[in-house]
Amino acid sequence: MIDLLAWTIAAVMVAVSVLVHFETMTLISDRVVPWGVRRKQGRRTLVFALMALMLGHVVQIWLFAVAIRVMLWFPAFGGIGGGFEGKVGDYLYFSAVNYTSLGYGEVFPVGSIRALAVTEALTGLMMIGWSASFTYLKMEQLWQSRATRPKDHPGHRP
Template sequence: MQAGAPYGIHALAIGAAIIAIVATVSLNFVGMKWLGGLYNRHRERVGGPVGHHSMLHMVFGLLCLHVASMLVFGVGFWALLQVPEAGSIDGAHHAGMFDAFYLSAMTYSTVGFGDLVPKGPIRWLAGAEALVGLMMIAWSASFAFMEMSRHWRDDLR
């Protein structure tokens, strides 16, 4: 634990991490369910396997879910930065929403810390986001693979 940071601030950061985890997993679950239903309705309309262009729509939909997930954590970082003693983002001249979102994108994608690094209790949120991002990316890749293997034919254009 960082010297000087009260237990309550750590509890607040852990609470923010839990809220962001629940929001992100729920968002991705509902979003993938909706995308899968959309994909299946399209398949039923065309009377069989769908073409490559439909898979593109699904991939872009999954990317939108990931961006929304990064935004959830970015808002969490930004909100915690407003709390005294909750931490800081080293490397940011003025840790605003864009820096918080950038840090979130680097953490969610597990690229890692480089030019911006979380310090203090907000690291709880960063650790949770790295785990959730890895899981959500793997989950959406599995989802896309399953949909492709079930419904996609190479001879359709």
């Protein structure tokens, strides 16, 4: 029964993560790099867009860290072994290592909490891939905008 609950929590975290990521990309599309707008956009725009995407990933890592902390309040979910001391930074580190699929191995999940750990890894891979695809589309938009500028435009480069 506890395994089913762990997988349910993991599924909820996937949904939350997708929503956070979608809203982050919507904000970028509506405010930072709007679709179809032909205005001067360049390095600064791209830096802001990438910073916003990164912030979205960081928010997701924090949310998973909170979920891990809440689950560990209940011993039935298991624990985290290795060099884990239970400090805020430990939860964030464990979450970030899972989210990025880095997997150093010096901290590791034990018990049913593994469901959340592996789900976070898969979710992170999907969200990072989604960010890469989104960034490519936005860069393509910026490049097309620059290519269609009149030749006499001050920002035009041959």
